[in-house]
Amino acid sequence: MSLSDYLTLSQILFYISFSVAFLAFGSIFVSIIYYLLRITRHLERIANNVEIASDEVRNNIIKIIEALAKLPIVSSFFKRKHGKGR
DSSP states (O other), rough: OHHHHHHHHHHHHHHHHHHHHHHHHHHHHHHHHHHHHHHHHHHHHHHHHHHHHHHHHHHHHHHHHHHTSSSSSTTSOOOGGGGGGO
């Protein structure tokens, strides 16, 4: 084999290894983007569930306060003041 054959062979091996590395990095990048999108979707669902749960808790607290306001002993603490803008 002559020197030009070795140079051609090394050039071919370089291009093949570069192509394989490029494909590997590309597939890793695509998988990272895919999992980031999945994580954001799950975080959005979690945020919606927390919002729904907090609304339910707020409504339950309002019901408890209204139930306590009906009791004659505790009602003086839970009376709404009309001048305060509540």
